Amino acid sequence: MWAVFKREVASFFLSPIGYIFLCIFVFLSGFFFTMSILPQSADVMPAVNYADTLGTMTFTLLFVVPILTMKLLSEERKNGTDILLMTSPVSIAGIVGGKYLAAVFEFLVGLIITMIYPIILSFFTKIDTNVILTGYVGIFLVGAAFIAIGIFASSLSKNQITSAILGFCFLLVLWVFEALKALLNLSEAGQKFLDGFLVLKKYDEFSAGLFDIGAVIFFISFIFLFLFLTFRTIEKRRWSEG
Amino acid sequence: MIQVTNLSKKYGKVTAVRNLNFSVEKGEILGFLGPNGAGKTTTMNIITGYIPPSEGSVKINGMDVLEDSEEVRKTIGYAPEIPPLYTEMTVEEYLSFAAELKKISKKELSGSIEKVMGLTKITDVRKRLINNLSKGYKQRVGIAQALLGDPEVLILDEPTAGLDPKQIIEIRNLIKELGKNHTIILSSHILPEVNAVCERVIIINNGEIVASDAPEKLSNSLAGSIRIEATIEGPTDKVSKTIEEIEGVISVKTIGEKERDSMDYIIETEPSIDIRKELFFKMAENKFPVLEMMKHKLSLEEIFLQLTTTENEEGE
Numbered sequence: 001m002w003a004v005f006k007r008e009v010a011s012f013f014l015s016p017i018g019y020i021f022l023c024i025f026v027f028l029s030g031f032f033f034t035m036s037i038l039p040q041s042a043d044v045m046p047a048v049n050y051a052d053t054l055g056t057m058t059f060t061l062l063f064v065v066p067i068l069t070m071k072l073l074s075e076e077r078k079n080g081t082d083i084l085l086m087t088s089p090v091s092i093a094g095i096v097g098g099k100y101l102a103a104v105f106e107f108l109v110g111l112i113i114t115m116i117y118p119i120i121l122s123f124f125t126k127i128d129t130n131v132i133l134t135g136y137v138g139i140f141l142v143g144a145a146f147i148a149i150g151i152f153a154s155s156l157s158k159n160q161i162t163s164a165i166l167g168f169c170f171l172l173v174l175w176v177f178e179a180l181k182a183l184l185n186l187s188e189a190g191q192k193f194l195d196g197f198l199v200l201k202k203y204d205e206f207s208a209g210l211f212d213i214g215a216v217i218f219f220i221s222f223i224f225l226f227l228f229l230t231f232r233t234i235e236k237r238r239w240s241e242g
Numbered sequence: 243m244i245q246v247t248n249l250s251k252k253y254g255k256v257t258a259v260r261n262l263n264f265s266v267e268k269g270e271i272l273g274f275l276g277p278n279g280a281g282k283t284t285t286m287n288i289i290t291g292y293i294p295p296s297e298g299s300v301k302i303n304g305m306d307v308l309e310d311s312e313e314v315r316k317t318i319g320y321a322p323e324i325p326p327l328y329t330e331m332t333v334e335e336y337l338s339f340a341a342e343l344k345k346i347s348k349k350e351l352s353g354s355i356e357k358v359m360g361l362t363k364i365t366d367v368r369k370r371l372i373n374n375l376s377k378g379y380k381q382r383v384g385i386a387q388a389l390l391g392d393p394e395v396l397i398l399d400e401p402t403a404g405l406d407p408k409q410i411i412e413i414r415n416l417i418k419e420l421g422k423n424h425t426i427i428l429s430s431h432i433l434p435e436v437n438a439v440c441e442r443v444i445i446i447n448n449g450e451i452v453a454s455d456a457p458e459k460l461s462n463s464l465a466g467s468i469r470i471e472a473t474i475e476g477p478t479d480k481v482s483k484t485i486e487e488i489e490g491v492i493s494v495k496t497i498g499e500k501e502r503d504s505m506d507y508i509i510e511t512e513p514s515i516d517i518r519k520e521l522f523f524k525m526a527e528n529k530f531p532v533l534e535m536m537k538h539k540l541s542l543e544e545i546f547l548q549l550t551t552t553e554n555e556e557g558e
Contacts, residue, residue: 003342007328014330084326084387087290088343089315238293240253 004090004098005105008072012106021067025110028060033117050118050127051135051207057114058142058203062175065143066167068106069150072099073234074163086238096151096230100223103147111140131209138206141219145199146171148226155233174199243268243425244289244395248298251284251449258284260449262298268394271421273440273457274429275546281449282429283323286399289427290320302395316345319393323400323429325384329373333364333383336372340387358386361416377404385413389420396426402435414439433546445546468511469538470518475504476530482507484528490515504533 012018036053073096076082085095118132153167154160173180178201181194195201199222202215244266251259259281266272274282287293289300291307291314300307307314328336337355346354359365362382367375372383381404388396401417402410417426417439430436436443437457445453474481478496485494485507492510500506511517518535525532 003339006342007331007339010335011328011330079326079329080322080324081326081328083287083292083320083322084340085343086292087315087318087320088340089312089345090343091312 001090001094001098001101004085004095005102008099008102009105012102017067017071018106021064021106022110022113024067025060025064026113028064029057029114030117032056032060033114037117037121050121051131051209053117054132054135054139055203055207058139058200061139061143061146062168062171064110065107065146065150065171066153066164068103069147069154069167070160070164071154072103072151073154073230074158074160077158078160092231092234096155096227096234100147100151100227103151104144107143107147108140111136111143128209131207134206134209134211137211137216138203141206141216142199142203145219145222145226148223148230149174152226152230152233155230243270243303244427245301245304246285246289246298247301249285249288249295249300250297251281251288251293252296258449259288259295262446262449262451264444264451264454266425266427268425269421269423270442271417271426271428271440273436273443274427274446275431275433275436275443276429276446277431280446282446283399284449285446286320286322286397286427286429290318290397291315292320316391317393318395318397319388319390320397321385321388321399321401323403325380325387327372327380327383330371332369332371333359333375334368336383337386337390341390344391346391354390354392358389361389361420362386363412378406378409381405382409382413385416394425396420396424398426398428400429400431402430402432410435468513468516470509470511470521471534471536471538472507472509472521472532473500473504473534474507474525474530474532476525476528478505480528481505481525481530484524484530485509485521488517488520488524490517501533 033050033053036056037050073082076085086092115136118127121127149170150167153170154163156166157163177194177198181191181198184190184194199219202212202218205212205215246262246264249259249262250257262285264272274285276282284293288295289302289307291311294308302314302317305314328339331339334355337358338351341351341354356365359368362385364379364382364386367379372380375383381401385398385401388398398417402413405413414435417428420426421439421441428436428440441456443453443455443457444451482494482496485491490512492512494510495508497506497508509517509521518537521535522532
């Protein structure tokens, strides 16, 4: 698994896609930071505001996560390199896990760059470190959950563009879930079921400075669900297509 | 060593491989011969555990490729037809990644990489990006990857595709060399190659085995008849008649006069009987000197065509 992880990270930073991802991510988050912080005066608790900025930044994830994840599995299949992985003494779970962690690591690099914003902020005003830290934990978990969806999308197609679009669509559906829930006249059980997919709602607690262990467990189960689906997709294809 | 039992693979309604049965002994080099689309690659993909079979099983050293898949994979080196290369890596980086995948320990890693680069003669391109290598070099990097960790079993899918004649000879020699202490399955649609390298050949067509034997035995047993070409001096009708009397002769044809007073004959005989001695003595008895005599063996190429074309016709 670590061999896969290392190769993936190395190839990310050797290929333009890595820099495109970081570029877009840093640009968009910088844009939201500037837009949300600058018009404020110093006395309206910028710390809370920054957590809100992070909340807005989850929106950028909608666009950048598919860029990050589209090639993970699609590229291997297209180039026929999956044959090397699958005939090596490495399990499919190890391959999926290694690739997933590599993408999470790359996302983390982007996220660490954005930490420069609260540092800038701290020069001008008092910041609430707690809120910012939980906010970062929150956005990290949201990103990690999105990446799990992205890698699943990547397992569905040989074509990177298709994978990216699929990933984007899945995330978009997740994004409009709340509105969707209101639209569909569902029973209580149905509502509860849909609540399970309200990834973004779970973020709110983190942005309020709360560290909710239940939410963490929610994210972890969400991630495992999609990694499992990815694993099953690969397994199933071996049996049906080869 | 390798035991393939009742192996079938279906893709939806299409059957790629049908009921294959064969085994490969330790240290044997088995050639897998067949036209494109015959099921060679599918079979190899199943043996290496890349895809599971629809029916049947593959056992390596008594271990099932599906059940003990991780253990089995440690004993196999696979060089697929299209080498699975990461083109953004250098040769050395790639091999070191492959070695890590194969769980080669850190200590043996660099030694192992040096060794396979030496064997496949790619040491001089070790620092180059795979993307910039020629097809022949890429092919050899693919083979080098399969050799990492010195696996007992090597599966090589068209290992000489895309190589120039000199490289082909080098790779063939390498395969022969490796065959001394490895079990090798090699696929090809190039017949002289299989003939030159393999101890045993399996001819596969439309997903089925149509023949399996040593290359030279194949030409004997599979030919419907043996043809003997002979140049014999003497009156044509009498000579013909004398030949026809020999047991096992099916037909005698004259094909023309090459030298004065002698005639060229084509004698078709049953494959089980060798008439050459008998022919010689009979002719000597009658004072018809035999000037030339040649047993005409069907080449692997002819057998191959014969087997695969009749199969095709039956299939339609």
